[in-house]
Amino acid sequence: MATPKKTVAKESGQEKAGSPPEFSRKQELKALRDMLLIRRFEEKAGQLYGMGAIGGFCHLYIGQEAVVVGMQMALKQGDEVITGYRDHGHMLACDMEAKGVMAELTGRRGGYSRGKGGSMHMFSKEKHFYGGHGIVGAQVSLGTGLAFANRYRGNDNVSVTYFGDGAANQGQVYESFNMAELWKLPVIYVIENNRYAMGTAVSRASAQQDFSKRGVSFNIPGKQVDGMDVRAVKAAADEATSWCRGGNGPIILEMQTYRYRGHSMSDPAKYRTREEVEKVRHDQDPIEQVRNRLLAAGVSEQDLKAIDAEVREIVNAAADFAQHDPEPDPSELYTDIYR
Numbered sequence: 001m002a003t004p005k006k007t008v009a010k011e012s013g014q015e016k017a018g019s020p021p022e023f024s025r026k027q028e029l030k031a032l033r034d035m036l037l038i039r040r041f042e043e044k045a046g047q048l049y050g051m052g053a054i055g056g057f058c059h060l061y062i063g064q065e066a067v068v069v070g071m072q073m074a075l076k077q078g079d080e081v082i083t084g085y086r087d088h089g090h091m092l093a094c095d096m097e098a099k100g101v102m103a104e105l106t107g108r109r110g111g112y113s114r115g116k117g118g119s120m121h122m123f124s125k126e127k128h129f130y131g132g133h134g135i136v137g138a139q140v141s142l143g144t145g146l147a148f149a150n151r152y153r154g155n156d157n158v159s160v161t162y163f164g165d166g167a168a169n170q171g172q173v174y175e176s177f178n179m180a181e182l183w184k185l186p187v188i189y190v191i192e193n194n195r196y197a198m199g200t201a202v203s204r205a206s207a208q209q210d211f212s213k214r215g216v217s218f219n220i221p222g223k224q225v226d227g228m229d230v231r232a233v234k235a236a237a238d239e240a241t242s243w244c245r246g247g248n249g250p251i252i253l254e255m256q257t258y259r260y261r262g263h264s265m266s267d268p269a270k271y272r273t274r275e276e277v278e279k280v281r282h283d284q285d286p287i288e289q290v291r292n293r294l295l296a297a298g299v300s301e302q303d304l305k306a307i308d309a310e311v312r313e314i315v316n317a318a319a320d321f322a323q324h325d326p327e328p329d330p331s332e333l334y335t336d337i338y339r
Contacts, residue, residue, distance in 0.1 A: 020231035025297060031073070031230045032290045033307050035065035038089040039287060040308075040315045041098055045088065045105060049265045053323055054105045056118050057134075061089035063260040066286035067192055068093040070233025071160060074241050078155065080128045082143040083162035085120045086192075086259075087132025090162065094129040096122075098318035108325035115328040116336070137163060137170030140189070144176040147187035147250070158244045159187040166197025168211055177218045177250070184249035188240045189215070191252065192227065194259045199271050212254040220250050227255030228284040258284070 023031065042060045049058045061068075064086075072093045075081075083090045091101050096112065104111025104122050112122040120134040130146060133139040143161025150157045167173065168191055180187050191211045195202055202209050212222030223239075226232040233255065240251045258280045262269035269277075291304060 020226075020229055020235045023231055023234075023293075025294070025299070027073070027234075028290055028294050028297075029299075029307070031066075031069055032287065032294065032304070033311065034069045034072075034093060035230065035287050035290070036308055036311045037098070037314065038065045038069070038092050040311050041092060041102070041318070042088060044315050044319050045102070046261070046265065048102075048106065048319060048322070054119070055107070056120075057085065058105070058119050058265045059086040059263065060261045060265070061086055061259070063280070063285075064192060064194060064227065064255075064257045065089060066230040066233055067190070067227045067255045067257055068162075070230040071188075071190065071237045073230075073234045074237030075158070075160065076241075078128065078157040079241075080130055080143075080146045080150075080157065080159045081162070082130040082139045082146065082159070083132050084136065084139055084164060084167060085132050085134050086164070087122065088119070090132070091122060091124070091127075091129055094124065094127045096124050096127050096129060098314050099321040102315075102318040102322035103325050106322040106325075107327060108322055109328045109332075110321065110325040114332055114336075116332060137167040137173050139163060140167070140170070140173045140176045143189075144180050144185060144187055147180065147185035148183065151183065151185055156245045157186070158241050159185075160190060161187055162190045162192060164197060165191060165193040165195070165202050165206065165211060166200075168193075168214060169206065173214075174218075177215050177220055180250040181215075181218045181220050184247060186244035186247075187250045188237075188244060189220075189250060189252045191254045192257055193254055194257050196259070196263070196271065198263045199267060199269070201271065210254070212252055215250070215252045220252055222252035222254060224254045224256060227257030228280075228286050229289060230286055 042062045046060055048054045068090050081094055100112045104113055105119055107115045109115050112124055120132050123131045140161055140163050143159050147159035193211055212224045215222050223236055225236040236253050240253055243251050260277055
């Protein structure tokens with residue numbers, strides 16, 4: 001049974017939750033593997049970009065892995081995911097194949113968009129991933145539309161719509177909020193607040209820096225979440241999915257997270273200090289948190305290294321495939337277009 005709206009609204013955005021529920025060993029191991037896959041994939045993508053094998057734009061998710069992994073742990077078959085252009089981690093968390101994602105980055109026919117979309121334009125209807133989108137905030141109205149389709153069809157699927165702290169200031173976001181609450185649409189708006197948008201600190205760009213309160217004028221409850229702790233993310237996602245499936249309408253989750261790299265591969269990130277980045281890495285890294293808990297629970301260092309080795313093998317195979325798979329045939333220029 002869904003939590004009464006009054007209670008959620010009181011807790012959300014105003015009070016931070018205490019210690020998150022503990023994970024079982026199985027959950028910890030899954031979270032570790034899934035986050036490692038994203039981390040190693042993104043590291044490899046960065047290498048390939050530096051080698052010139054990936055062209056155009058490339059926005060890495062390193063540091064933010066706990067957000068999408070924790071959210072996916074609370075979803076069920078049929079729930080949809082849509083996000084912006086920092087999207088590789090979301091695809092992998094949705095169980096899209098690493099080689100298909102990497103091949104799209106290198107523009108090969110084995111990519112999810114047959115090598116024609118690149119980093120910003122990948123989709124998988126089979127995995128219910130409705131794309132990374134290059135226009136800032138554009139995915140919010142589309143994610144709201146996915147939720148409308150669920151409501152119209154009478155199922156209990158949820159649309160998980162991701163966007164960042166920069167996109168949170170776009171007008172179409174608030175138009176979407178208004179419609180979603182009016183029609184009680186089952187959409188979870190996940191604001192990935194990595195503090196710097198494209199390169200401007202939230203303190204300089206946002207009059208209201210508590211993004212969980214962005215839905216207050218629309219009566220949409222919100223909650224701030226430690227986006228560096230996969231357990232906290234999963235707990236918040238459980239509450240949010242229950243809320244939406246109960247017919248209560250939309251909810252906002254502000255994930256307080258951090259990206260270690262620049263906005264994109266071309267960003268030198270001079271707007272923050274090296275010391276700041278290193279402190280977050282040392283104190284809050286989402287992967288190290290899980291790794292330390294597993295070691296404390298008696299899992300051996302050798303077992304953890306074996307997981308990392310397995311992940312690296314998957315990523316290396318994906319990189320090899322992405323560099324040797326044929327490029328799309330020129331005739332593909334005329335397919336998948338509207339006339």
